Amino acid sequence: MRLLRLTVPLAIALAGLSGCVTVAPYQRGLLSRPAMSTDFEASESGFRAHVHDSREGATGGYGSTGGGCGCN
């Protein structure tokens, strides 16, 4: 229930945004730069997620990985 209380308003807000905001492809030059695109961080995220999963009680949110007894 705690999560629902957080999720529902956020989902409604995002759904509202998604219905009315269109940024044309030619306007997205800034978004493709390394400072703004997550594509440039994708290759580092798997190992980091594995490290955090095996050292912290939480998981998820930014991708998580299975594999390895360290996760237990």
Place this chain on the structure above:
Amino acid sequence: MTPLTKRRARLRVLVIGLASLMIGLGLFGDDWLGARLSADEASGTWTGELTLQGNYYWETSTRVVAPEFGVRLTSPEGTTITADYLVDAITSASIAAGVIEDIRFTEVRNQGTITISRELDLGDAQLRLGAYGRISHEPDYLATGLGVNATLSLNQRSTLIMASIGYIHDDVGAVLRGMNVTATDPGGRMLSNRGRLGELEGVNTSLTVQQIVLPNLWLSATYDLVYTQGFLANAYRSVMVQGVLSPEAHPGERTRHAISGRLAYFFEPTRTAIHLMYRSYFDDWDLAAVNPEVRLYQEIGDAVTLRARYRFYAQTRSFFWRPVDMFTTDDPFVTADPKMAAFASHLLGFRALVQLDFLSGSPLSFLSRGYFDLSFDYLWQGSRFGDAVIAQSGLHVPF
């Protein structure tokens, strides 16, 4: 067959069936539900990217060196296939998990991941369907995973809605100083019968909405649900229970929830970007966590982007955690897992990314469309694991 076993079998069939459907669509689905292909078939060429990645982790009791190789291929028809192979060389892996007796050893973990996806043009929207498979093997652990995902793009790709579901199955074992641990399950499969202690199964689902709000601002929100059941303890850890050393015993089921968000903003006059991230987590072991993070990016010239990041993590303890020597024989669950205690940690990191355009015209011009990155993070961990260092470097070459 028990109701739980039936449910698991149905779920396994569902995920495997969906994955087969996705793979079929990716390889052979030229036309699906009347959809048109979005890829430009005119060029008839395959494109892709090669990635070489080095990963390093160091803490008091553990060293991990993990080279990684990845390739991404996109066919002229628009099917994208990725393959990734990683080798973990882990020194003293299980002492670091909190065991009492110091057994120092090195083991190697091999992991391979394959994904396939294909985008379908639905007119005003695009739908990308994908599937993945993963296997990770080490002498005492075999982990397998299979899943499917879908991404719906709306508003000229200003809005992305991503959903995924995956199934995992792990075989858990223990190998101690070359001795054979008595197997409780004689059908120990390829993990070797000498040390198989149990298995773990799980389902993970995820839903993400990402929205471009302005030409220099985007945000995203994700909800993750993970359910696991089976052998959820660590095979090597022991707990002192009223003077007697006992194997760790955790509950057999766990349901985990995480909600996270990210906001990215680019300030053009100074060519600076800021990313604000936040994750909230809780599970049915009464463990809850918060995890804010801020990343600052600064462009230097045309080729270099620097990043500084600060990550904070804090969690509560699980309902069955106790201080050392406080467990009694009446406790149904006992743990020596540092991850079950309350603690906080701080991470401070730096990264430099260099785009290799300047190599154009040189003998290394084949790298000129790629980039190189190098990062170093220091982690102050309030848990028994102690402080740690994460270092990574990568070379990415599109073709």
